[in-house]
Amino acid sequence: METFKTLIVILLSSVFVNNYVLARFLGICPFLGVSKKIDQATGMGVSVTVVMLLATAVTWPIQHFLLDPFGLGYMQTLVFILVIASLVQMVEILLKRFSPALHKGLGVYLPLITTNCAVLGVSINNITDGYNFVESVVSSLGCGLGFLLAMVLFSGIRSRIDESKVPVPFRGLAVTLIAASFISLSFMGFAGIVDALFA
Amino acid sequence: MKNDNLSVFTKGIIKENPVFVLVLGTCPTIATTTNLIGAFGMGISALLVLLCSNILISLLRKIIPDNVRIPCYIVIIAGFVTIVQMIVHAYFPELYEMLGVYLALITVNCIILGRAEMFASKNSVGKSALDGLGMGLGFTLALCAMAFIREVFGAASFAGVPIAFLENYKIEFLVKAPGGMLVYGLLIALVCVITHGKAPRKKQFSCEGCPSAEHCHSGICANTENKKEDK
């Protein structure tokens, strides 16, 4: 029961309170770049969630059964980024081979994920936070869903921005960032909520 | 020739400032600019990685085969990041605590892979070093400018030293997450006003600068372009 509660707390806080994009600033590039249309935003969000889950499932055992026992903790960044890069490649190849339809939908987002700092960030954070395997997987699921949520919400707002008159210097990224700032502001309202729910 | 080298160096600082003009490396720009010390530390760390990786990649540009160049770049960059990380951990433990995971995340900072792909793999060692230095300085300056605004007005201090007369007028929102995005957005607009919009816009640079450009051409960017033409 206690473990289940912990897992729920981890999940909810990584979706809302510590949302990777809006509170921790990881994965901002795709957040700004690929959120122009809702279908793109969803595709990117789903792909990131899948890769995050896979990456955590692979990097956690690597850290605890390979790097730590041999005192190779300093290889963490190098090994993790290679794992993520090859994972992304593998997922792409598998999708192409077995599910061309899905590949058509998600394939274009996959290469962008290698350099998405949210994926590497989640893998490293799960280790530094001292989560066990199940907690790590749940945490990365939460981060992925949080990313998806932020992307979808933001794509809705961006479609409005595109249709409105914006002063010239603010056109493009400036107004996008300011809009993102307001979403982030609204997410600050979640702070403390998860703890209070289970107090 | 001399002039040419100078422009390679200076373009990163102003004309092609990676943060405000190319809009690369947004994550650390917002995350590590809550105070000047953190921002400066982050900027210098990224500068070192950029300089070293640019030099090494430029040196190896004729040896590395095209089909494995991205993995090679990633390994080289991740390696230098880890080295910088270890040095910071050993000699500046407080800075290490402050930057946390963002130090490791220099690895996936678009600026570095972008410069490797765009510049170092095509130019001589000297030019690549100058380019790395310029871009790194531009990154550092941009971070410091943002951190200056956020720290002075948000936390009423300058590099950790409290500013007494601002103490009662803190806009604490600025040091929080949304404040970072807001200041960033405003600064981009400001740079745009100063340069009268002459600075290259993100559009012209994003694909060239983006390490995923080659996948991208057949993907998202191309798609949107096509759709626009359809209209």
Added chain:
Amino acid sequence: MKNSIKSTLVLICVCAFITAALAVTNSITAPIIAKNEEAAANDALLQVLPDGKNFEKLDITTYSLPATVTEAYKAESGGYVLKLETSGYAAGLVIMCGVDAEGKVAGTVILSSGETPSIGGVAADTLAGALVGKDAAGIDGVDTISGATKTTGAYRAAVKDALNAAIILGGGDVDIRTEEEILNDNLSASLPAADGKFTKLFITEVITGIDAIYKADNGKGAVCVVGEQFIALDENYNVITEVDAELASTVKEQAEKALTSTAEDIDLGKYTGLPSALLSAKLTASGNYVLEMRASGYGINGNHYIASGEYIKIRVSMTADGKIIDCLTISQAESKGYGDACADEKFYGQFDGKTQENYGTIDAINGATLTTNGYKTAILRAFESVIILKGGAE
């Protein structure tokens, strides 16, 4: 083909080169990082023992320290720093405590506590200041923080453990056993045949001259507590501890009476008007009643939402004229740290010897009025039950 081999080779070379570079950097920076971390840890130690110099970490497994101690450091300049983690009642409090060369508290700092910041948290800060300069005797004199009895208690106990640990580490000898351990050690000493396992006998006969009887779990006799004395009996109730003949014969007679008491179930269906709190009843051969009662605790009488709705189960033995012989809490699910004290012998032991006239004078459980009231009501129902049972079946 040739191309891909070349590519792979180059990639491997790059990886090998970078790995080597990392290994070299690591070998240079790792000692510095370790030294920095040691210095940082040292700072934490200095916080609680400001005069300490050159701390050395001790291997706590080589000493028999109180179980709460998790780390111990010795200062070359005299004094110790101990890291303690409380368990059981008020678990989860982690503190660092510095003990100076004279065995007094030099400083404490809380590393983590599961406390409500507004109550227990404040208590912790106030206490930390109040404890400085105290020795073991002085700790008890520190005022309890109102509203944070539990925290105060846990903190005081932990600091006491730290002082004891410092004495042990200094080569001294100190009794670190808990009350239960002391009792069990005394019992085992007087009856080694029991292998250290005893159960307190629930007494159903009126006995005099014996405070408590502990039966050996393996059936090899029992130990009677008479004041400070522990008197052992073998299987045949013969006194085997050396005491004077008069005491030995009283103890033998009384203990045999208690140990051989038998009782038969009473069919409650034959009686009317029995309270619903009465679960079962037995009548001993000597005419005493043994009743099992249920008491409404906090969950039933008070707040359903934050406490369990389980009854407290009580066993009580009583003479036919309504005087309690023995009382015991069999099971309870009251709030941890509050009402659960009803399972403490210090609470239910108070009912021994009480009658319907004076049972209300017992001390309530601190912070658990509803539990105490529920318990008292169940005892009142027991008195009433005995009167009805005594009246005979219909």
